[in-house]
Amino acid sequence: MVNKKRCTIAVIGAGMLGSSVARGWVKENCTVIAYDKDRQKVESLEELGICYEESNEAIARADVVVFALKPHIQLPVVASLAQNLTNKLCFSMAAGIRLEQLAEAAPHARWIRGMTNICAAVNAAFTAYTPSENVTEEDMKKTKLLFGLLGESEETAEPNLDAITGISGSGPAYMFTVLEALTYGGLRVGIPKDLALKASAATMIGAAKLVLETGKHPAELKDGVVTPGGTTIEGLYELEEGAVRASFIRAIAEATRRGKELGEQKTNKKK
Template identity: 40%
Template sequence: MKKCNIGCIGCGVMGGALIRAIAKVVPASDIYLFDTDAAKMESLAKELGANTAKNGCDVATKADYLLLAVKPAYVDSVLADITAVVPQNEMPLFVSIAAGVKLEKLKKAALTKARFVRLMPNIPALVGEAMIALTHESDVSADEVAEVKELLSKAGSVECVPENLMDCVTGVSGSGPAYGFVFIEALADAAVKLGMPRKQAYVYAAQTLKGAAAMVLETGKHPAALKDDVCSPGGTTIAGVAALEEYGFRHAVIQAAVAATERSAELGKK
């Protein structure tokens, strides 16, 4: 990848996860961090060997690509501060992970002086297994999109989607790991109830879900076909699947994703 400087405003869990991944692609000496929580910023900078900045404007003047990893409520003020100081011809390409905040709103907050890529990552970026959706303005070039995807390559898989799917992505993959954690915890609780030690139960439950996901991705088979393959007539697995259906498991998962999607859309209107 060609040499470029990377900025990050917001060193929280997701911002930190993505910057740690980016630090595996570009030298940490080319990364500039800012967070209003100075201790958090200093800790991440020390961990990576990255640079710290005085404020968001300082980051923006140094960066070619700027990861905007602040909460949606702070996006307007951060962009207003930057656009008031940084000339348009010196603006970095902003890469926003603010949930629900659409490109149009980002552009308006920046007084149309900046260009934007919008991401919806998820927390498995911490272990390099994220599913990251990317959408962008029409004036962002194909080369720039390719560079953003390369920067994120160590965080997980990156796919471009139309912006009208970003709320859906938020409900499915953005929030999806939490649904998986709940399932793993419940399966482990069942194992403990049935006599398995707690620590061992978490390993069995987590590895089982990991293996099932790998089969879907690697075989290309429909999940229903994979389920059918392991449900022998009158067997143990079909008995368990029938219980899931009886207690509304499938409906609960669908409604969870719908609720998260609707919340993402609500955030985008504020």
């Protein structure tokens, strides 16, 4: 059985995503080491018990190495550290970067390609992941444990990960936009900003929890709130007039397209 307290994780890249997963794991009593070329990014993490090490030292100490870098620098950094990654279990969190590209950059590592989001910082992320062929059964147990500590997680086929990037990786930004809009709606009808924000955020959490715990389709739950001639149908009519659902569908389609494009750009540059 994998013991999270005995698992040392090196996070390479302490930007928004890297710092979020580091925060989530350290809250669960994992040992976390972080490296970023900008030393100041790690300083805010050190007060949480996350140690700073240079990349080579961090990798040497780690059981799992997590690369949370921008797509355009992920493969060059991995390739530069390839010798240190031999026989290491490595997680890649970069949009669009495929397992075959990772294996080419560091062929003696065991790769998991994943996508999570910044909600990992509060252990409420959704993480989807795909293992490479050389990942062991013990690696998979460790992967399931560690991603499970960050929130909900699920293994999936690699072609799904670009879409998961569009839905879940980028998703918090969409939800923050909705939350901001609901809050401004409250302001427009005259309630205090703090009250509007709290009511909006709690409602968003509650609605999501209801979907996950009941297993019901969102449309079914929505119809349960709508009554003839009531307040909800008036609000929904305005949302339909504004093509809100179509806008979200287009947003996810475009984010997915861009994720695929980022991986293809890395491939084309090498040809």
